[in-house]
Amino acid sequence: MAITLAVAITATGLLLLGALAWLGLPSTTGQKPTVAEFLDTLKIVLAVVGGIGGVVALVVAYRKQRITEEENHRARETARREDIKLYVDRFDKASGKLGDASAAVRLAAVHALAALADDWEGGRQMCIDVLCAYLRMPPDPEPDREIDPGAHTAWQAMGEVRTTIWRLIAVHLRADAPIPWHGADLDFTGVTINSDIDFTYTVFSGQVSFDHARFADGMVSFLGARFVGGHVSFEHAAFSGAMVWFGSVFAGGHVSFGHANFCGSEVWFRGAIFADGRVSFDDTAFSGGEVSFDHVAFAGGQVSFRNANFSGAKVSFTEVADWSHPPEGLPPDIQT
Missing domain, CATH: 1.10.287 (Helix Hairpins)
Incomplete structure (x- = not known):
């Protein structure tokens, strides 16, 4: 100048x-x-x-x-630096309280982390990772109610913390969530599910792992859920006691049940729509319980049952709604 x-x-x-x-x-x-x-x-x-x-x-x-x-x-x-500093401070305080001896304090920490994930887009995945890590930690064994009722009550309260995490994650995965967590990575590897979980009308579009998960009890609902992208894996999962509903829409991405074991649960794909993407039941063992593909629509995409073992479970394909894109590897004697 x-x-x-x-x-x-x-x-x-x-x-x-x-x-x-x-x-x-x-x-x-x-x-x-x-x-x-x-x-x-x-x-x-x-x-x-x-x-x-x-x-x-x-x-x-x-x-x-x-x-x-x-x-x-x-x-x-x-x-921005001041905001990040405040977010990090909130994260440290909330995550630190997840190990508190009080279930009430842990519940407050869970809600604080979920609220921080909503406010802090740049740190959202980090908050979600902490919540998922809590679910992956094995719960304490259930104390005997008769011998120590106080310990049993405390154990139930800690179980409420896990239930709350599942509920908050599911709410943020709903299609109409005000602040959705669609596309986030969700690592549930090795979790044990023994309570009700409602994933109804959720959207799965990121990297989601239920690998080696154990569906042991309760009712888990994926009714109306949409698998539209990313990779959702149930590989090596054990469906051993829970009632699981997959009346879902598979419309993209890759969903894998490879090497899963349906060994004692009631698992319902009844009314599911396979429209696009790839769904794999390769090397899956149907060894017990009941698995229903009744009224399913194989209308698109690629569905594979290669090397699946139908040895003990009751598996039905009654009144399939659409066979226009039949699955690969399904034994001829099981198709109706």
Whole structure:
């Protein structure tokens, strides 16, 4: 800006000096310039000076704008760092209380982490990871109610913490969730499920692992859930006692039940729609319990039962709604 101002002042001075010098010279006719010629020259000089002044004004305005933008950027960065500092402080306090001896304190920590995940998009996955890690930790064995009723009550209270985590995750996976966690990674590897979980009308579009999970008790509902992307894995999961409903829509991504063992649960795919993506039951063992594919629509995508073992469970494909894209590897004697 200083250079521009110096050039502008120098150019203005030279123009004025040149105009004054020219006015002192004779014209082409040998006469001194007339008043009209003087005024025309003065107009030209003033126009040029005005143009230079305009350029200077533009430079000054541009520089002010740059300074303002830099100051605003610094202010935003400062505010962002302060926000992150506050978020990290909230995270440390909440996660630290998950190990408290009181179930009430743990419940407060769970709600605090879920609220932080809603507020802090950049740290959302970190909060979800902590909640999932809590579910992966093995619960304490159930005390005998008759021998120690107080310990049994405390154990039930701790179970409520797990139930609350499942509920909060499911609520945020609903299609109409105000602040959805769709697309987040959910690691439930090795969890033991022995209570009711409601994943009704949820959306699974990220990386979700139920690998080696044990569905031991309770009712787990995926009714109306939509698997639309990512990879959802139930590989090596054991369906050993819970009632599980997969009346879902498989419309994209990859859902794998590879090497899972249906060994004692009632698992219902009744009314499910296989529309797109890939669903694999490869190397799955149907060794006990009841598995229903009644009224299922195999309307698209790729469904595979390669090397599946139908040795003990009651598996039914009654009144299949749509066979237009039949599964691969399904034994001929089981198709109806």
